[in-house]
Amino acid sequence: MASAAEIARRDEQGKVRSRWLLSAPALVIVFIASIGPLFVMLAYSFMAKGDYGDVKPGEFSLDGWFSVFFQRDIFDDTLSLADAHLSILWRSLRLSVITTVLTLALGFPTAYFIATRPRHTREIWVFLVTIPFWTNLLIRTFAMQQVIRNEGVLNTLLMWLGVIQEPIPIMYTDWAILFGMVYVYLPLMVLPLYASLEKLDFRLIEAGYDLYAGRLAVLRRIIIPLVKPGIVAGSILVFIPSLGAYVIPRVLGGGKNLMLGNLIELQFGAGRNWPLGAALSITLMVLVMVAMLFYVRNAARSGGGHG
Amino acid sequence: MARARFDFRTRARFDVRAQPGFGTIALFTFALLYLPIVTLVVYAFNASDSLSSWGGFSLHWFAAAAQNQSVQDAAWRSLIIAASAATMATIAATMAALATTRTPPYPGLSFKYAFINLPLMVPEIVTAVALLIVFAKVKVWTGYSGLGYLILAHTAFCIPFAYLPIRARLEGMDQSLERAAADLYATPWQVFRRVTLPLLRPGIIAGFMLAFVISLDDVVISEFVKSGGQDTLPTYMLGQLRRAVTPEINAIAAAFLVLSVALVTVFFFINRKKA
Numbered sequence: 332m333a334s335a336a337e338i339a340r341r342d343e344q345g346k347v348r349s350r351w352l353l354s355a356p357a358l359v360i361v362f363i364a365s366i367g368p369l370f371v372m373l374a375y376s377f378m379a380k381g382d383y384g385d386v387k388p389g390e391f392s393l394d395g396w397f398s399v400f401f402q403r404d405i406f407d408d409t410l411s412l413a414d415a416h417l418s419i420l421w422r423s424l425r426l427s428v429i430t431t432v433l434t435l436a437l438g439f440p441t442a443y444f445i446a447t448r449p450r451h452t453r454e455i456w457v458f459l460v461t462i463p464f465w466t467n468l469l470i471r472t473f474a475m476q477q478v479i480r481n482e483g484v485l486n487t488l489l490m491w492l493g494v495i496q497e498p499i500p501i502m503y504t505d506w507a508i509l510f511g512m513v514y515v516y517l518p519l520m521v522l523p524l525y526a527s528l529e530k531l532d533f534r535l536i537e538a539g540y541d542l543y544a545g546r547l548a549v550l551r552r553i554i555i556p557l558v559k560p561g562i563v564a565g566s567i568l569v570f571i572p573s574l575g576a577y578v579i580p581r582v583l584g585g586g587k588n589l590m591l592g593n594l595i596e597l598q599f600g601a602g603r604n605w606p607l608g609a610a611l612s613i614t615l616m617v618l619v620m621v622a623m624l625f626y627v628r629n630a631a632r633s634g635g636g637h638g
Numbered sequence: 639m640a641r642a643r644f645d646f647r648t649r650a651r652f653d654v655r656a657q658p659g660f661g662t663i664a665l666f667t668f669a670l671l672y673l674p675i676v677t678l679v680v681y682a683f684n685a686s687d688s689l690s691s692w693g694g695f696s697l698h699w700f701a702a703a704a705q706n707q708s709v710q711d712a713a714w715r716s717l718i719i720a721a722s723a724a725t726m727a728t729i730a731a732t733m734a735a736l737a738t739t740r741t742p743p744y745p746g747l748s749f750k751y752a753f754i755n756l757p758l759m760v761p762e763i764v765t766a767v768a769l770l771i772v773f774a775k776v777k778v779w780t781g782y783s784g785l786g787y788l789i790l791a792h793t794a795f796c797i798p799f800a801y802l803p804i805r806a807r808l809e810g811m812d813q814s815l816e817r818a819a820a821d822l823y824a825t826p827w828q829v830f831r832r833v834t835l836p837l838l839r840p841g842i843i844a845g846f847m848l849a850f851v852i853s854l855d856d857v858v859i860s861e862f863v864k865s866g867g868q869d870t871l872p873t874y875m876l877g878q879l880r881r882a883v884t885p886e887i888n889a890i891a892a893a894f895l896v897l898s899v900a901l902v903t904v905f906f907f908i909n910r911k912k913a
Contacts, residue, residue: 347744353737354750357730357797364794365757368768375771385774437667440657444664447655458906463671465902467855469872470891473879474674477681477888482691484677514670521667537654550657575761577858582879592763599767599862609771612764619761 369616376609384603395606399614416594416611423591424618426505427573430512431520434569435562437513438520442561443554445521446528457525464518472582475511476502479583503585511579516572520565527561528554560630567626571619591615675895682888699889709890712874716854719785719870723792724800724849730793731800731845732838739808757795765795766862773863783865791863792853799852800845807841840908847905851898 379392402413445456463471478484479501486498501507531554539549555562577592584590589597591611598608682700686693703709731754738750757765769791777783815837819829835842857872864873871894878887 346741350737350741350744351746354734354754357734357754357801358750360726360730360790360794361754361757361797364769364790365760365765366753368772369760369764371772372764372768437663437670440660440663441667443657443660459668460671461906462899462902463675465851465855466675466895466898467857467872467891469855469857469875470678470895471674473875473887473891474678476879477677478674484673514674517667517671533655540652540654546657571761575763577763578876582876592761595763595767596862599770605771608767612767615761616764619759623759 372609372612376606376613378606380604380606384599384605386605392606395604395608395610398604398607399610419589419594420591420614422505422588423574423576426508426512426590427570427576429509430516430573431566431570433509433513434517434520435566438517438524438565439562442521442524442528445525446531453529457522460518460521460525464522468515469578469582471515472511472579475514476507476583479507479510502583503587505584505588507583508576508580508588508590511583512573512576515579516569519568519572523564523568524558524561527558527564531557563626563629567622571622574618574622575615678888679892679895681885682892684885684888687884699885700893703886703889703893706886708869708874709871712869712871715785715868716870716872719788719792719860720850720853722789723796723853724846726789726793727796727800727849728804728842728846731797731849732804732842734797735801735804735808735841736834739805740811740813754801755798758798762858766859769859770862777865785868787863787865788860788868788870791859792856795856795859796849796853800849803844803848804838804841807838807844811837844905844908847901851901855898 375386376395377391377393378386378388379390379394381387398413399416400413401410402415403410441460445453445460448456476483480486481498481500481502485501486495489495490498501510535553535557536549539553544552575592576590577596580588580590580593581596584593592615595608595611595615598604598611602608683695683697684692685696685698734750734754738747738754741747769787773787773791777787811834816829816833819833820826824832855872856870857876860870861873861876864870869877871890875887875890
């Protein structure tokens, strides 16, 4: 006869087993079509490139990783830094940081504005932010193109106002990518900021004013420190997709102003250098992971009191 | 206390919540969010052949888009993929949510949670090229190059989106009704079918709709996974943007937009009723 404890233990084991079975389909699908292929790609980054794309299977080579950072001169075989790749990497980082700063500059006052509306209208404002967020990314990018192109709304308006005589060419410049990314990722900044600001205790602000703090001091010393978790969350949510942007630079940047995502695509298309493409992808992922770690550390430190 | 109230009254015009300029920036933000979308929709009704001039109001481009065979095919394909992927993702996510909520911690619980959400952390372009590598090989080995790859890839990245609202709903449900049913000799299956599932329904509907919209909107992964002649509506549009753009694209985009907004609005009101 099994003891009561034995039966309970077996029952518990059975439950755990059935929970694994229940979650198996989700885990298997995610592994097959999302996580597993990343390991294959990691392996590909260490193989020799095939003559017509693909790789030479089983032939180990560090060329892919090597050419992320260096290039070999085709005439005299000397080594130099791969300027083309590094400048695209640098542009991706720079544009992502500027996008994050701009969305924060616009998003913070917007989230604050929503959080200070009467309770019953807040939901509507949040909904207005959510709608563009759920609209197809390509459609929003295309919509931005119609605003900033030479005959677009922006140039027409500026010329009508007499600010400029000739349309300013914005399309196919870094500015176009910047406009697109700020527009597309703005909701990702506003929503977490709002979640933080909504919980803000305005009695603390009142206390600040009672102690003779000015508007700026209240903002800088009370509001911003209290909603820091929201600021960090919003910044990460904007920074990460900006860094991996592919559609926006492709549509708005034209063929010249590549970002990391487009450089990766190029290696699997015309570049026919799959190992390099794989190595660049892993580089992008490592950058994203670093940003995530920063976020997790920050979230852990601030204790999550304010979401 | 009396003094504090007196202070408050003399400063009645001083709003502690106000910050100078914030309202203006907020209105600018809302204008920025909506100006491009409105422009896009307005130009869909442009009678002119090009996007550079306004030729009067017309429904011509909607008719042209509706009659375009490639657009019809792409739209149909998008719907099939979204419906299949969202269904499979919702089933898998519901099962996973049942296995990972309302349970004492057990080994592997946090692993499962992290693993299911992992697709959200990987940049889309990275997943896309990784899938390109693997599926290119599988296509050669099996000789199969149908829609299955797109549906599988979409299912994988839809799972975390379906999982979120279902898990949230489950966590808010207490187990007393299920215990009561079990006490009344309902079999585990009957408990699930008659008690758990009906209670869980709003979460499942929300999860399905999220997954459906996410799948419908996807560009990057579809662009890399599709075989020849398997354009979805977004990849078709991406391809068209390379060429001279006519308002036909605006018409397609506007119709797409209306569909997404309608789905999100329904989603919003379902969630609102619950709260």
